[in-house]
Amino acid sequence: VSVTAIEGFEAAGIASGIKPSGNPDLALVATADRVPVTAAGVFTTNLATAAPVQVSRAHLADGKAAAVVLNSGNANAATGEPGRADARRMCELTAQGLGTATTDVLVCSTGLIGIPMPMEPVESGIPRLCAEIAPGADAGHRAARALMTTDTKPKESLADADMGDGRHLHVGGMAKGAAMLQPAMATMLAVLTTDAVVGPDALHAALERAVQDSFNALIVDACTSTNDTVLVLANGAAGGPEIGTSGHAYHALVEALTAVCDDLAHQMAADAEGATKLARLTVRGARSSDEARRAARAVAASQLVQCSLYGQDPYWGRVLSELGASGAFLDPERVDISYNGVTVCRHGVAALHDETALRASMTQRDIDIVCDLHAGRGEARVRFTDLTHAYVDENMGTS
Amino acid sequence: VSVTAIEGFEAAGIASGIKPSGNPDLALVATADRVPVTAAGVFTTNLATAAPVQVSRAHLADGKAAAVVLNSGNANAATGEPGRADARRMCELTAQGLGTATTDVLVCSTGLIGIPMPMEPVESGIPRLCAEIAPGADAGHRAARALMTTDTKPKESLADADMGDGRHLHVGGMAKGAAMLQPAMATMLAVLTTDAVVGPDALHAALERAVQDSFNALIVDACTSTNDTVLVLANGAAGGPEIGTSGHAYHALVEALTAVCDDLAHQMAADAEGATKLARLTVRGARSSDEARRAARAVAASQLVQCSLYGQDPYWGRVLSELGASGAFLDPERVDISYNGVTVCRHGVAALHDETALRASMTQRDIDIVCDLHAGRGEARVRFTDLTHAYVDENMGTS
Numbered sequence: 159v160s161v162t163a164i165e166g167f168e169a170a171g172i173a174s175g176i177k178p179s180g181n182p183d184l185a186l187v188a189t190a191d192r193v194p195v196t197a198a199g200v201f202t203t204n205l206a207t208a209a210p211v212q213v214s215r216a217h218l219a220d221g222k223a224a225a226v227v228l229n230s231g232n233a234n235a236a237t238g239e240p241g242r243a244d245a246r247r248m249c250e251l252t253a254q255g256l257g258t259a260t261t262d263v264l265v266c267s268t269g270l271i272g273i274p275m276p277m278e279p280v281e282s283g284i285p286r287l288c289a290e291i292a293p294g295a296d297a298g299h300r301a302a303r304a305l306m307t308t309d310t311k312p313k314e315s316l317a318d319a320d321m322g323d324g325r326h327l328h329v330g331g332m333a334k335g336a337a338m339l340q341p342a343m344a345t346m347l348a349v350l351t352t353d354a355v356v357g358p359d360a361l362h363a364a365l366e367r368a369v370q371d372s373f374n375a376l377i378v379d380a381c382t383s384t385n386d387t388v389l390v391l392a393n394g395a396a397g398g399p400e401i402g403t404s405g406h407a408y409h410a411l412v413e414a415l416t417a418v419c420d421d422l423a424h425q426m427a428a429d430a431e432g433a434t435k436l437a438r439l440t441v442r443g444a445r446s447s448d449e450a451r452r453a454a455r456a457v458a459a460s461q462l463v464q465c466s467l468y469g470q471d472p473y474w475g476r477v478l479s480e481l482g483a484s485g486a487f488l489d490p491e492r493v494d495i496s497y498n499g500v501t502v503c504r505h506g507v508a509a510l511h512d513e514t515a516l517r518a519s520m521t522q523r524d525i526d527i528v529c530d531l532h533a534g535r536g537e538a539r540v541r542f543t544d545l546t547h548a549y550v551d552e553n554m555g556t557s
Numbered sequence: 558v559s560v561t562a563i564e565g566f567e568a569a570g571i572a573s574g575i576k577p578s579g580n581p582d583l584a585l586v587a588t589a590d591r592v593p594v595t596a597a598g599v600f601t602t603n604l605a606t607a608a609p610v611q612v613s614r615a616h617l618a619d620g621k622a623a624a625v626v627l628n629s630g631n632a633n634a635a636t637g638e639p640g641r642a643d644a645r646r647m648c649e650l651t652a653q654g655l656g657t658a659t660t661d662v663l664v665c666s667t668g669l670i671g672i673p674m675p676m677e678p679v680e681s682g683i684p685r686l687c688a689e690i691a692p693g694a695d696a697g698h699r700a701a702r703a704l705m706t707t708d709t710k711p712k713e714s715l716a717d718a719d720m721g722d723g724r725h726l727h728v729g730g731m732a733k734g735a736a737m738l739q740p741a742m743a744t745m746l747a748v749l750t751t752d753a754v755v756g757p758d759a760l761h762a763a764l765e766r767a768v769q770d771s772f773n774a775l776i777v778d779a780c781t782s783t784n785d786t787v788l789v790l791a792n793g794a795a796g797g798p799e800i801g802t803s804g805h806a807y808h809a810l811v812e813a814l815t816a817v818c819d820d821l822a823h824q825m826a827a828d829a830e831g832a833t834k835l836a837r838l839t840v841r842g843a844r845s846s847d848e849a850r851r852a853a854r855a856v857a858a859s860q861l862v863q864c865s866l867y868g869q870d871p872y873w874g875r876v877l878s879e880l881g882a883s884g885a886f887l888d889p890e891r892v893d894i895s896y897n898g899v900t901v902c903r904h905g906v907a908a909l910h911d912e913t914a915l916r917a918s919m920t921q922r923d924i925d926i927v928c929d930l931h932a933g934r935g936e937a938r939v940r941f942t943d944l945t946h947a948y949v950d951e952n953m954g955t956s
Binding site for chain 1: 604634640669670673782783864865875881886887889906946948949953
C-alpha cells in the first residue's frame, strides 16, 4: 500500500542526522532500472518558493524523472542561492548513488523555514540512502516514515482503475502533512507512482485534476506553505496504448490518482495538529463552482467556526456570517444550513430542531455541514479541522 | 471623554434584561434638542447583514438623524423579516420616548446571531432609557458600558483639530468590540459625535477615510461580522462655514475622526479576547498601497504567525511564507523583515542578530514587525493580536 506497490518502483528511508532527534529524515523513490520515466508535478502557489521547489521545477522541464529524494527536518526555504546549491547537490548525490543524471532527480524538503540545510548529514546520508533502496512494502513504509515532521503516522495509499478494456492501471502514494494545510496547497509533500502508459502533458493534466479535489479541498489552518509539492512518476508497466488527455483510460487515470490523493488528504486531516474534529463542509447552490469553493474555504478557514466545532457547538450563525463575508454571492434569507443532517437554519433564520439529539451528534469526531445558498448550481466540498488548545501548543514555538 | 463630551449631545445606558446576566444592555445617544442633525454611517461588507444594519441604512437615506439606540446581548442577525420589524420597533420606541420621528433614529445590535430579539425587555427598557438620557461624562460612560459583550472595558475617546482659523472642531466616540475584528470590518459598533458644521456627503467621505486607517487596520481573528457599524452625528455647534470635501477644515475633520477611531481601535486590540500580545505590522515597499494592505492582512490573519507571537518566537519564516501567499507581488530574495527593530531576515534569508536580546524583547506586550518588499512605494499598517489558549476558551461555546 505505498509507492512500492507499483511494479518497477523502489524506495528507501533512513535517519541521517538532519533531525537532532535521530528520527528518520531522508527518503527516496526511484525506478527499479534507474531509467527516467514520465513525470509531472504540482507545486505551491506561494511566491516565496523553497529552493527544492525551484530545482524540481527545473528538473521537470523535460517531463522525465528517475528518482525523487526527500528530507524532513529542514524546509530549505528562505535560504537564497546557497539553498538552491544545496538542493542541486542533493540531486547530484542521489544521481551518483543511483547511476542516473542529476537532472533526472527531483527533490523535496519539509521542516523549519529560514535555516540553512545541514549538509554534513546529507552528504553522508544520501549515499547510504541509495545503497539501501529496495522493492517491497517495507521499503515504501520506511520512505513514508522518513517524511514525517509533526505527523504522528505515515501516510500511504493505493488505488486502481479499469482502463475500459478490462486492464487496470494502479497508483500508489505517500505523503506528509499535519499543519499549514490549505487550498493551493498545504505544507505537504506527496509522491505518487503509477504504471500508466502516459506522456507528461496528460499526466500533468490528470494530476492537477486529482489535486484540485483532494489536497486543495483540505484546510487546517489556511496557510499556504513555501514547499508544497505533489509529484508523480509513471513507468508504463501496465501496458496498452498511450493515454491521452481524454477518453476512458484518461478518466481511469484521473480516478485512481484522485482516489490516492483523496485518501492521503483524509489521512492528513485525521492527523492534523491537535485536532479533535474532522469536518466535511459542502456548499451547494452557489452561482458557480468557483463561488462555492470560495464560500466553502471561507467557512473552513474561520477561526470562530473552528473554535465552535472544538466546543461541539452547532453555532450556524458564524457559518452564515462567513458565507456572507466570503465574496460569494448569496441572499442570506435563502440560505439553509445543516449539521449532521439536521437543518438548523432555513431561509436564513433559526429552524426548529431536536437540539438534544443534535448536541449528542456533535460529540462525534466526524461532523458534516451542508450549506445551500439557493442561488445556482455551483457546488464544492472541503475538509477541515477544529482549532484546539493542542493546536496552539503545537505552533507556539519552534523549539 | 465620550460622545457626551461634545456640546449638544446626551446619552444613557441601562440594564433592560436582554442579557440574562443583568448587565447593562441598552444605550442611547441623541441630540440635546432632539432635532435631527447631519449623520453618516459605514457598515459591514458582509452580505448577511443584520436587521439593524438594514434599518439604519434606510433611516440614513436623508443624511440626518437625531438619535442612535443600541443594544448588546443579541445581534438581531439572521432573524429575517421579524428581525427587521423588531429593529424598526426599537427606533419607534426611541422616537416616542424622545419626541422625534422614527426615521430619525438609527439602531445597532451586537451579541449572538440567529436568535430572535427578546422584545419584552426592549419594550419596557427603551422608554426607561429615554427617560434617563442626560448630558455629561457619567451618562456617556453608562452608554459605553451598555455596549459591552465580551469586552472587559468600555471604550471611549475624544479628539480635536484646528480648522485653520484658530477655531477647533471636536469629535467624541464610544465603541465595543473584542472579537471577530477584521478589516471591512470588525464585530464592532462605534458611535461618534462632533460639533463640526458639515453636510452628509462630506461627513460620509471623512468617516470612510477615518475608518480605513483605524478600524479597518485591526485584525483579531479575520472574521467580518454581520453587524459592524460606525455612525457619526454632527450638530454644527463649533460654528463657522460648512465644511466641504476638501480644504483645511475638511482635513481637520478627517484628522479628528481618525484620531478617535484609531484610539478606539487601539483600545479594542488591547482588550481583544484572550490576547497577550499587541502587534503592529508595517508592510512597505509593495507595488501599491493596495498590495501592501493585502500582504499586511495576510500576515496578521495567519494562525501560525499569531501562535508564534503567543510563544514569543520571532519565527520570520512564517511571515515570509504568508507574504508570499498573500497575492501581493514580491521577489522573496529582496524581502527584509524586522522584529522590534532587529533585522532577522535580509534579502529573504536569515540575518545574523543578537538572538538573546531579541528573545528578551519578545516578552513585551507590544511587538513591532516591519516587512520591506523592496518592490515599490506602497505601504500599509495593521494591528493584530496573538492566538492564545484563552481565545480558544472564549470562542468554544456560546453558552
